[in-house]
Amino acid sequence: MNSCSINHEWVDELSDMIATGQIQNQCRLLGEGLSGRVYEYENYAVKVFKEDGSENRGDLILNRLHHHPAFPTLHHHEDRFMVMDKVDGSTLATELKNSAKLKESYFEQIEKYTEECFQEGIVPKDMHLNNLMVDRDNRIKIVDVGRFLHTDRPESFKDDLTEDLKNLHHSLFGFFSPFRKKRRYRSDSSGSYDRRRSYSSRSYSSSRRRHRKHRRRGYRSSS
Incomplete structure (x- = not known):
């Protein structure tokens, strides 16, 4: 077209x-x-x-x-x-390079947009830090859809999609990735699907505390 x-x-x-x-x-x-x-x-x-x-x-x-x-x-x-x-902004790769910590709201937006694509029968693919941008209002923009798929059976890709999101979250937040539970996508005739939180700020905080505790123990044992 x-x-x-x-x-x-x-x-x-x-x-x-x-x-x-x-x-x-x-x-x-x-x-x-x-x-x-x-x-x-x-x-x-x-x-x-x-x-x-x-x-x-x-x-x-x-x-x-x-x-x-x-x-x-x-x-x-x-x-x-x-x-x-x-898009008037920068890629998440650039943001990650220039910032000590990225906003978790970035990933929350990506999750939301992924779900909305899923409702339309579109499976996001190849989402990485150079294909995702943030504009001057801190809104995520997805600028490359060359490998996105349109399908009548998006549910058959839900496991791959969950794994892709998990890997993307790890790219953004590294060791402290709080992505713990798989999101379950379900397509039906109304275009709705289950929405379950994949992570929470609580799990993120607890992972940081465990890591700090482990570091303190290692320091004491070495001394």
Whole structure:
């Protein structure tokens, strides 16, 4: 689906720059992943797909989630590239590098958005710290949906999804990851599913206390 809502002259200019490779010289590189590179153009994010075109159908997912505030609005798509809103913020990888501690609300937002995708029959895949951004209002934005799946049977992916969230939480919080219980997703005809807390601030605090106690014991025994 081509959902062009930007200037046609821009689209023609972009097509020429991509065809000739000049986009690499004329536009700022925002990011690079397995499915392609993202450049800034006229305050938009332009994703140029890799040559084999194996992951250039992110437009289908974005069109299904066009109403969702966590995903960038899609403005144009064709075989070689697509144009989306540019997120004014930084990736969680950058946040983790620059901050001693990330906000747990970031992960809570990711969990919430994952559940909402699940309701729509969409299974989030390949969510990692470079595909997740936080804007200036501390809202999480999911900027790469190239590997998301749309399926009539999302429940068959619930174990994989739970494991992916667990790994993501560990990437964010490391040793002190309070992700203890598996979230159980259940799809039904009404689009609802079980929502169970996967962790709590209490379990997080207790894990920190146990770690500190262990460190004190180790220090005393070594002395």
